[in-house]
Amino acid sequence: MLAYLVKRIFQAIGVMFVISLIGFAIQDNLGDPLRELVGQSVTEEVRQELREELGLNDSFTKQYTRFLGNALHGDLGTSYFFKEPALDVILKKLPATLELVFGATLIIVCLSVPLGVMTAIRPNAILSKFIMGASIIGISIPVFLTAILMIYVFSVGYGWLPSFGRGDVVHVFGDWDTNFANVDGLRHIIMPSFALASIMLPLFVRLIRAEMMEVLQSEYVKYARAKGIRPWRIYFVHALKNTLLPVITVGGVQIGTMVAYTILTETVFQWPGMGFMFLEAVNRVDTPLIVAYLIVVGFIFVVTNTVVDLIYGLVNPTVKLARLGA
């Protein structure tokens, strides 16, 4: 177990190193930060001085080593726009994004399992066919379009739900304000969560359905029937547990992907999270903030994947983590 953990952590560090290299390498191509910093009235000498001061004239390797050294101390550069450490800016926005991802994950977990199981058990029912049809539509429509449609229907049309912002949040601690503590907060997070879930949910319903149908054909399900086990127990204990093994693997990767998808959702709903911030940073050519965002998102990806692999070992008794490490 420990050896496996150490191995996974080393792999994660390697991945992070590559992400930082890529993130840092593209910043040269994002335009001249000086233009955004000082405007047009400043003379060329002053510009050169500033460049020298910011270290922009150094060689790539020198800049990168400096960046890496600072990054290891938790310093991912200073945002040109906010004049604050980039990491601090991101961490302030992180809770809003994580709450959004959490809301979407909650929707996906709560809906995909029953819907997937139901469509697998009764593949010919009209409701199953409707769900499968709707899932194709859900996968096909881009998130931003779904989001705009939802605003059009539920905010503009019926006026049931607010169309933007986080609403009345409750402070928890530090930079963390939560949407899940009162009605207004919940009303604000419903639509963004559903919009964010709109692609993953159909994907998971289809995945669970396909896996479940295969498992239901297996000998051990037939054997469970021969033992006189009740159908609900066969479906939800014998079959579902075997169904979820591959689903967990895919799911872990998808949670990371959802953090990235928040860029679209947050922009449409003006959700004050990392994604929205990233889009603004791109508009302002706030390179340190862009690079820091890429690294933080990469970090979230790597952490979720590692955690999912560890969970997989716990759920699947045939995977012995100790043996994997050897």
Added chain:
Amino acid sequence: MSLLSVRDLTVKFAMRDGNVTALNQVSFDLARGERLGIVGESGAGKSITGFSLMNLLSSPGYIADGTIQFQGQDIVNLPDAKMRNIRGNRMAMIFQDPMVTLNPVLTIGQQMVETLKAHRRLSKAEAEQIAIMKLRQVYIPSPEERLMQYPHELSGGMRQRIVIAIVLLLDPELIIADEPTTALDVTIQADIMELLLELCQSAKVGLILITHDLGVVSQMTDRTLVMYAGRIIEAGSTREIINDPQHPYTQGLINALPQQTAPGQRLKQIPGSMPSLTAVPKGCPFEPRCAFATDVCRSTPPEIVRHAHVEVACHEVNRLHAPQQEGQSA
């Protein structure tokens, strides 16, 4: 009253281009504590007979006709919930491959306890006590520890023993064993069969043993059914069938055994292969492979009739066996 009475059981598979008859008017009886062997090639309908008795045919297969009386109760039209009370409780089944019959993500204990709890009101501790007792009966060492283990931690022979222990949990009156040793090593096969025989004899449990191994049938069973293309073609006491087979097919099967041939000689195999169920000849299904076939064999399917000590479905059985013939008859 017999334990099991099957009359004219007909199973069909609904295919895109019409129905395929997988079992054709199969009838047999089983007395309490009697052991019956069902032999035949792959596709003869042995396993389908077994699953029909459990009412566990998976679609597109269905029972089209006939009755199955289990302890006087017709189970063909029994509602699902009532049938579930019989399955695993009064009638239990051993599957072919123990590597895939146990659920890989549930412990042995969970799979045993759930079976008991499906049929009796017991606490978990009581159920575990029964499970341990049954594991002991099938000679599983340190049964308490096995309950915590997952199937993949055990060998194939061990797993089949556990399957047998699960089958015994509720003291059934009938055990259906569908090729219980086919997937196991030869050395383990004999152990498992011996265990099964011992348990059936001591508890007076009825056994239906589905196999293609005539040697196993001769050691394990009182009576034998020989199946061919979804029909019973010969039925009778195992000793009679092995010693004096009446149907040309049964004769061919016994002559094909390695013991019947001197070392180094070619085995005497039956020419041809069993017809596909979609193209069964309209006369006797065995006619295309039979050396004694006549015109009547080609046109009319034979009825199963009493002949000598057995029942046999063959038009020419009188000609083949008029008086006891000298030498080999096939």
